[in-house]
Amino acid sequence: MSELAGAPAGGVGAVVFWASAGLALACALLTVLSGRAIRSAVFLLGTVLSIAVLYTLLDAHFLAAIQVIVYAGAVVVLFVFVIMLLGPGSEVGRQRRMKLTRALGAASLLSVGGVLAWALAAERPEAALPEGFGTVRSVASALFRENVFTFEAVSVLLLVAIIGAVAVAKGKKSQEPRP
């Protein structure tokens, strides 16, 4: 199991890693660079699915399923619904280039360099994989035995978010004239 699907295994695992890593990064870049919101949403879907493939490479099969169901099935679809709801209003046209945003972008690019160097220097040996790592049974055991209060708190948070989203989206009509 760990030999076959383990991330550090050479051969097929490495090929799949490089393919999905390149796809994830390219789709992430296109998400940010696309001029239209609907294209950004589709490329976000590409990133999410590539990361789901990486999760299976990392033996996190349960999380890979959750990633596809929650992100590809709910979040991206919600984005597409809102883009369709707003129609042409979801585009903002050409944007002005601002000095501050450029400086911030350059700063975040530079800060990557440091983290990259640290991450590449930190080579860690692989530990042996325990039985049932990443399966529904073992993740559920960790979830409900050790983190049951966090789990319940998240369920309350989701309920509050649903009520809040409905309350905010109802809103009030604009008094300003349509431009």
Added chain:
Amino acid sequence: MITLGHYLVLSVAIFTVGTIGFVVRRNLLVVLMSIELQLNAVNLALVAANRFHPASHAGQVTAFFIIAIAAAEAAVGLAIVVSFFRLRHTVRTDEADRMRH
């Protein structure tokens, strides 16, 4: 040989792309998508770290909670976008200046 470093580098790269999108883009929808990119990058780092330290499932459980909270954040964020659009008939972040003095 794919090591933890490879995954961390990919995670940092995606996080940076998300950060740049969050700072530079002026479309409220794309700003929200950039936040999703950042959360996905963090999740990837957590799951990869968990895979190389497999004694517990702490990383995967944390990633699970982050996915749940990201879904809630997307729902509330998009509700705010719809509400803002009804108010100003645009999704430009520059137009969100109601509370500015």
